[in-house]
Amino acid sequence: xxRVTQPEKLLSVFKGAPVELKCNYSxxxxxxxxxxxxxxxxxxxxLLRHISRESIKGFTADLNKGETSFHLKKPFAQEEDxxxxxxxxxxxxxxxxxxxxxxxxxxxxxx
Amino acid sequence: xxxxxxxxxNKVTEKGKDVELRCDPISGHTALYWYRQRLGQGxxxxxxxxxxxxxxxxxxxxxxFSAERTGESVSTLTIQRTQQEDSAVYLCASSRVSDxxxxxxxxxxxxxxxxxxx
Numbered sequence: 001x002x003r004v005t006q007p008e009k010l011l012s013v014f015k016g017a018p019v020e021l022k023c024n025y026s027x028x029x030x031x032x033x034x035x036x037x038x039x040x041x042x043x044x045x046x047l048l049r050h051i052s053r054e055s056i057k058g059f060t061a062d063l064n065k066g067e068t069s070f071h072l073k074k075p076f077a078q079e080e081d082x083x084x085x086x087x088x089x090x091x092x093x094x095x096x097x098x099x100x101x102x103x104x105x106x107x108x109x110x111x
Numbered sequence: 112x113x114x115x116x117x118x119x120x121n122k123v124t125e126k127g128k129d130v131e132l133r134c135d136p137i138s139g140h141t142a143l144y145w146y147r148q149r150l151g152q153g154x155x156x157x158x159x160x161x162x163x164x165x166x167x168x169x170x171x172x173x174x175x176f177s178a179e180r181t182g183e184s185v186s187t188l189t190i191q192r193t194q195q196e197d198s199a200v201y202l203c204a205s206s207r208v209s210d211x212x213x214x215x216x217x218x219x220x221x222x223x224x225x226x227x228x229x
Contacts, residue, residue: 006153009151036218043114043220043221043222043223044154044202044204044220045220046217046218086153086154093159093167094164094167096142096161096164097142097216098159098167099144099218100156101146101153101154101156102153103152103153103154104152104153104154
């Protein structure tokens with residue numbers, strides 16, 4: 001069965017320090033992975049997807065199939081990065097795409 | 112147009128009462144999802160609707176929970192005989208058709224309904 005694991009419930013870093021939010025997955029097929037973010041008092045929204053290989057707000061994430069990981073990274077954390085981050089896996093379920101979310105990591109950037 | 116909307120935004124109820132939560136997806140979005148987010152915890156999948164296919168109800172925690180969807184529009188999540196552990200934010204999301212042969216379609220989330228069971 002598919003699973004998304006985010007081992008850290010809370011990650012605190014100082015402003016300007018590097019950030020790495022961990023995500024591991026298990027899925028027998030070809031995965032499509034994403035990061036969603038929820039800022040305080042805002043809606044949950046898509047941050048980035050692995051197929052785009054994009055950098056959004058300085059964040060990047062590389063899919064490592066060997067390690068089944070999709071860690072989210074940013075070289076220098078900013079206070080506005082403080083939010084809840086969810087890793088998600090899109091997979092085939094009965095002919096349609098279903099998304100499984102991890103339990104989330106709260107990122108706290110300390111000024 | 113407008114994004115996903117949910118109502119009510121807040122609901123306080125007494126233990127044992129039934130509640131009904133509503134979700135209006137983005138027009139044209141055939142896929143609709145319900146999630147539960149308990150305080151301090153992550154997203155918990157509840158149910159998924161896709162077009163005319165049978166819904167995926169595998170995430171519903173008990174038979175007190177049910178959901179309906181009218182065509183490809185409004186959905187209601189009903190919780191019968193509410194319990195205190197049902198207290199949470201209930202999130203709805205919608206996306207365009209999500210055939211597995213096509214690229215992933217982004218899920219757009221509503222603002223949620225905060226349910227408090229006293």
